[in-house]
Amino acid sequence: xxxxxxxxxxxxxxxxxxxxxxxxxxxxxxxxxxxxxxxxxxxxxxxxxxxxxxxxxxxxxxxxxxxxxxxxxxxxxxxxxxxxxxxxxxxxxxxxxxxxxxxxxxxxxx
Amino acid sequence: xxxxxxxxxxxxxxxxxxxxxxxxxxxxxxxxxxxxxxxxxxxxxxxxxxxxxxxxxxxxxxxxxxxxxxxxxxxxxxxxxxxxxxxxxxxxxxxxxxxxxxxxxxxxxxxxxxxxxxxxxxxxxxxxxxxxxxxxxxxxxxxxxxxxxxxxxxxxxxxxxxxxxxxxxxxxxxxxxxxxxxxxxxxxxxxxxxxxxxxxxxxxxxxxxxxxxxxxxxxxxxxxxxxxxxxxxxxxxxxxxxxxxxxxxxxxxxxxxxxxxxxxxxxxxxxxxxxxxxxxxxxxxxxxxxxxxxxxxxxxxxxxxxxxxxxxxxxxxxxxxxxxxxxxxxxxxxxxxxxxxxxxxxxxxxxxxxxxxxxxxxxxxxxxxxxxxxxxxxxxxxxxxxxxxxxxxxxxxxxxxxxxxxxxxxxxxxxxxxxxxxxxxxxxxxxxxxxxxxxxxxxxxxxxxxxxxxxxxxxxxxxxxxxxxxxxxxxxxxxxxxxxxxxxxxxxxxxxxxxxxxxxxxxxxxxxxxxxxxxxxxxxxxxxxxxxxxxxxxxxxxxxxxxxxxxxxxxxxxxxxxxxxxxxxxxxxxxxxxxxxxxxxxxxxxxxxxxxxxxxxxxxxxxxxxxxxxxxxxxxxxxxxxxxxxxxxxxxxxxxxxxxxxxxxxxxxxxxxxxxxxxxxxxxxxxxxxxxxxxxxxxxxxxxxxxxxxxxxxxxxxxxxxxxxxxxxxxxxxxxxxxxxxxxxxxxxxxxxxxxxxxxxxxxxxxxxxxxxxxxxxxxxxxxxxxxxxxxxxxxxxxxxxxxxxxxxxxxxxxxxxxxxxxxxxxxx
Numbered sequence: 001x002x003x004x005x006x007x008x009x010x011x012x013x014x015x016x017x018x019x020x021x022x023x024x025x026x027x028x029x030x031x032x033x034x035x036x037x038x039x040x041x042x043x044x045x046x047x048x049x050x051x052x053x054x055x056x057x058x059x060x061x062x063x064x065x066x067x068x069x070x071x072x073x074x075x076x077x078x079x080x081x082x083x084x085x086x087x088x089x090x091x092x093x094x095x096x097x098x099x100x101x102x103x104x105x106x107x108x109x110x
Numbered sequence: 111x112x113x114x115x116x117x118x119x120x121x122x123x124x125x126x127x128x129x130x131x132x133x134x135x136x137x138x139x140x141x142x143x144x145x146x147x148x149x150x151x152x153x154x155x156x157x158x159x160x161x162x163x164x165x166x167x168x169x170x171x172x173x174x175x176x177x178x179x180x181x182x183x184x185x186x187x188x189x190x191x192x193x194x195x196x197x198x199x200x201x202x203x204x205x206x207x208x209x210x211x212x213x214x215x216x217x218x219x220x221x222x223x224x225x226x227x228x229x230x231x232x233x234x235x236x237x238x239x240x241x242x243x244x245x246x247x248x249x250x251x252x253x254x255x256x257x258x259x260x261x262x263x264x265x266x267x268x269x270x271x272x273x274x275x276x277x278x279x280x281x282x283x284x285x286x287x288x289x290x291x292x293x294x295x296x297x298x299x300x301x302x303x304x305x306x307x308x309x310x311x312x313x314x315x316x317x318x319x320x321x322x323x324x325x326x327x328x329x330x331x332x333x334x335x336x337x338x339x340x341x342x343x344x345x346x347x348x349x350x351x352x353x354x355x356x357x358x359x360x361x362x363x364x365x366x367x368x369x370x371x372x373x374x375x376x377x378x379x380x381x382x383x384x385x386x387x388x389x390x391x392x393x394x395x396x397x398x399x400x401x402x403x404x405x406x407x408x409x410x411x412x413x414x415x416x417x418x419x420x421x422x423x424x425x426x427x428x429x430x431x432x433x434x435x436x437x438x439x440x441x442x443x444x445x446x447x448x449x450x451x452x453x454x455x456x457x458x459x460x461x462x463x464x465x466x467x468x469x470x471x472x473x474x475x476x477x478x479x480x481x482x483x484x485x486x487x488x489x490x491x492x493x494x495x496x497x498x499x500x501x502x503x504x505x506x507x508x509x510x511x512x513x514x515x516x517x518x519x520x521x522x523x524x525x526x527x528x529x530x531x532x533x534x535x536x537x538x539x540x541x542x543x544x545x546x547x548x549x550x551x552x553x554x555x556x557x558x559x560x561x562x563x564x565x566x567x568x569x570x571x572x573x574x575x576x577x578x579x580x581x582x583x584x585x586x587x588x589x590x591x592x593x594x595x596x597x598x599x600x601x602x603x604x605x606x607x608x609x610x611x612x613x614x615x616x617x618x619x620x621x622x623x624x625x626x627x628x629x630x631x632x633x634x635x636x637x638x639x640x641x642x643x644x645x646x647x648x649x650x651x652x653x654x655x656x657x658x659x660x661x662x663x664x665x666x667x668x669x670x671x672x673x674x675x676x677x678x679x680x681x682x683x684x685x686x687x688x689x690x691x692x693x694x695x696x697x698x699x700x701x702x703x704x705x706x707x708x709x710x711x712x713x714x715x716x717x718x719x720x721x722x723x724x725x726x727x728x729x730x731x732x733x734x735x736x737x738x739x740x741x742x743x744x745x746x747x748x749x750x751x752x753x754x755x756x757x758x759x760x761x762x763x764x765x766x767x768x769x770x771x772x773x774x775x776x777x778x779x780x781x782x783x784x785x786x787x788x789x790x791x792x793x794x795x796x797x798x799x800x801x802x803x804x805x806x807x808x809x810x811x812x813x814x815x816x817x818x819x820x821x822x823x824x825x826x827x828x829x830x831x832x833x834x835x836x837x838x839x840x841x842x843x844x845x846x847x848x849x850x851x852x853x854x855x856x857x858x859x860x861x862x863x864x865x866x867x868x869x870x871x872x873x874x875x876x877x878x879x880x881x882x883x884x885x886x887x888x889x890x891x892x893x894x895x896x897x898x899x900x901x902x903x904x905x906x907x908x909x910x911x912x913x914x915x916x917x918x919x920x921x922x923x
Binding site for chain 1: 556557562625626627628629630633634652653654655656657660661665667668669910913914915916917918
């Protein structure tokens, strides 16, 4: 793995998100109430809504366009909706956000 | 040989005993019946219709002279007994003594007269028998006569209603905080009070009587707070106590009432007692049902059959002056008890069920008591209600029993008829989903998205469910806010205020949210309720807002945003237009559109460009138009009398003043206003949430219009003469909506719930309340009358609109 420093945990509001631009499109980085972070594709598979602008609750996010709800852990759509968003490895070390760069590369190759 | 039975007291209980005796064995006893009242048994409960004039006394007689003669009962009516001689087994009456083998005491109860000065004055009566009733009827004959009823229990209220029906001015004085406190909880007591007040009866609760005033007859009542209420008649209806004097004199065991065994025998086995005068297992009885049970036991004991009296749980089902009331079981609050409450303010219906675990332990109903006996059955039988808890309050009709009315119109729709316009779902898809097992609204929404967006087709979807499922359809319980809680919006609003919950965390914790931090449905609602109720204490939470309100711009389907600068009252200037044009050029705005709210919409702006575009617009003196907010949007105007030959007032000027006053305020839903300068109504004010139509003599303020998914004309709230008044009333109305509205209810929906009359009373007529509302609005505006764009365009905030990082270069390497 190659961990890329993408910023500070404090740059993301609690129960909020920011985006990271990558070659595979925008990645949304979420922060939960417990200060866990998750990185997923920013694009809702339904109509392309920007998930980083959704409301974060528990370990889920609700797409701002049509209220699809995704698990941030698995990337799976919740409830009746069927869909999947990519998830990326991310971790916090001494307050810095480290995103797995290899995953992004691999995804490009695939 | 036939034994001799003497009965003292010809009331409803002893009447029932005689019936049982003569039906079983007419020859078992030779019966002598004493009664102090100069008449036989009548249905005492029906004295109220006699008082109100709905019935004649003859209609309520249960046993007439012919009946007593036919059944061989020797009647000694109008004769009090003076003594029971147990040694000689004789009863001494005013007209001589009679011997007995068995004696039945059925003396009933005596009204309790509160020991205040003046209680013996002529004109002070109780409400117990026909004499009292006739005294009341006589008193009401005098035009303009005034009555005071002391006691707001069942009897007192019946007396009050009867006297009112006879044309008297009636005031009820009640010691406790709400009416009929033994049968009703506070909420039902309040509804009853309102209904009685609507009939013109004055009610004073928490009022204590100090004295009854008057020289030779009653002239008034003095309360502890020194108020004097003039009165020609005072009815004491504060309560009753068992009439036990003969029993005490005879040396029988008497506590509060005459002590009886399970067989209804007193301490002397040859003497029995029945009715309101007895005490069984430390309990007194006042309702008819247990008295009739006692009568049955008395008859059997007298006939040497074995029987024992077991008091049953009783329900009270009453009609007080046309108001239906029902109460059963124990409805006090307590640990481990939960309430299910249903209120329909428009119909004046209140129902409350009290649960303890899986059992229903109490029920109070007001207005609609049709299901009372069913609830009573559940209480009595200790039925496990966990399976039907969600729909319990809707009664037996919704428990899979009786089906609803066939909804012919929906049933007749073809399968390709569109039900949900937002998501393009037709009836066939819903029916298919139902057949696949989606049997409730939530499941339909999850599977088909029908009614999952704007929700206006919810009723239709429910009807499709009902017609497809038939008897299996279960009407949903009052809608909770979302899956995180069982509470409704109304509950949550009320609890936020009453429990002074001032943060979302406090709400989640205290109200038992089932999720750690809510969801996308409840969080925006809670955020709104909290900032509306605690404007100075609560800190608005952007993360609990829908993207548009967090970004202060409208998200578009491609993820770009639209930007709408405010144009006060629809007025603009060449400089503003130039600044808008410049911004459109600078940020490559693909679409410029003129909105229905008299301003200009710049569509297709990239998220990261928002702060700098706002900064440019701010420099030209423009602020956010809040075109994205659940709050004040625009005040649309026509050009008014400055230009228009028909204009009656400065509609543009008033529109600008209103917009400057209201802007920035949040509300349950969007709030659109308009001011038209004359009744030609060019600003289309009569389909807005609040509309003003100027006329020569002032301003007509109307509210609750709609021109969206529903179209509705506004309804007139009031007419005022000055702009100042118009602004104050509109502020107060807005604040009332802010404080009471359900999140996402537009004004017209909210007004439909509270009623226009309520709005008029509280906002127009009640000047103090109007002022208080307007003041609270101003307090909130001291925080929120502010341009969010200026704040977000600042050095600290603007970078947050940029990506956290740009890895496109690294990833490409």
